[in-house]
Amino acid sequence: MIAPVSTEQTLQAKPRVGSRFRLQWEPAQQSWVLLFPEGMVKLNGPAGEIMKRCDGASSVAQIVADLESSFGAQGLQGDVLAFLDLARGKHWIED
């Protein structure tokens, strides 16, 4: 069984783009994309904004704070954590 991870631990993690992927802004598509061998995932606006902040230096808490201040929004933590879970499951990010 996998040990449950507390929200506190998750917020301290410093995710970076997974080693099998390359994150890149595509002017022609006006979006961030993840490139990997012979494939591509096009990220929508919010997903791109989160992924581009996964630089291996910023903690999840910092990413959330940065997004909230950049977009003048509140209470994004739940959405961000849910996306990072999905992204981790697909190896788009590593901690």
Place this chain on the structure above:
Amino acid sequence: MDAPQVMQASALNATNGAPLWLLAELTYRCPLHCVFCYNPVDFALTERELATDDWIRVLREARALGSVQCGFSGGEPLVREDLEVLVAEAHRLGYYTNLLTSGVGLTEQRAARLKQAGLDHIQLSFQDSTREMNDFLSHTKTFELKQRVARIIKANGWPMVMNVVIHRMNVDCIDKIIEMAVELQAEYLELANTQYYSWAQVNREQLLPSREQLQRAERVTNEYRARLGDRIRMFFVVPDYYENRPKKCMNGWGNVFLTITPDGTALPCHTAKMLPGLTFPNVRDADVRSIWYESEGFNRFRGTGWMKEPCRSCPEQQKDLGGCRCQAYMLTGDAANADPVCDKSPLHGVITEAVEKAQRPQREGNVHPLVFRDPMQSRRLSDPALAGRRAAVEHEPP
């Protein structure tokens, strides 16, 4: 802020319509003689390969249109001495660069130069001929070459996709193939069931596996998937002859894929040149933008306006866009017909007939000998006087 969502590439293609995937077939020259090669049967008639400067212009023009995945393929692309120059330019332009190779010619020195040029990924394929397959199955020569090349790939930190074309003669060894891919530390394994075009179409009778063989192979693959988990991602695509709906070929005609052949012909897929009555532009005469958006060849089968019955009124027409135009032409004589893989096609019988035939045991003497891909066979098969006879042989009753 909306809940984050992602869109898979496949979902966006219908609206994007840019040539996201550029396949640069640098050369038809190849040291191998694979019986399932997808290069055109008449490849030996190609005389003048594009020069380095032509390719660089193509890379720039396609990138400006939005191309982002670039595959360097062939033939064997390592035969081109300017490969490193082209990879470097593609890298500089922001492409994700893929090298599709048999590994023959990938020395440590060359790998180091490709790494420096910014190559992102190598797809290592297994060459295949009877003797070499035996080598492979007995872990001799081929295995040593692949081990050496796989080590070079890993030492350079590239992700490795291993591509093995699956057919009647090797499908029963799928467990050995998977184990080898794991041993060589491939991140991805494509168990690519043969698609019956070009040389594989010539050799279809010997290559098409039986239903029982396929079912077993799929079962074994799933067992390994469960056991290996994330260690390796495996793709097993059932050959479309065993489906009752066609594939959405190339994700739509002129929708995502742009192939440039060694002589500069631009195609919506690497086999489209076979279609009669269609002219395809050449990058020597036109820029990529006008080729992609304006040429007759690229517009001919876009959308659904070209469809005939049963596709025209079919509720599933958007799902598969009528299947593959080349397959429709090869097997029914008309590229605008439904792909006969579809069981709604009145000509679906050509598929079931081939499948029925594949259920019978093959013995020496009751099948045609394999035709190996080489320039001499290519010239022989391209002789118009022989083409008619070849068609007759393909439809000969058992």
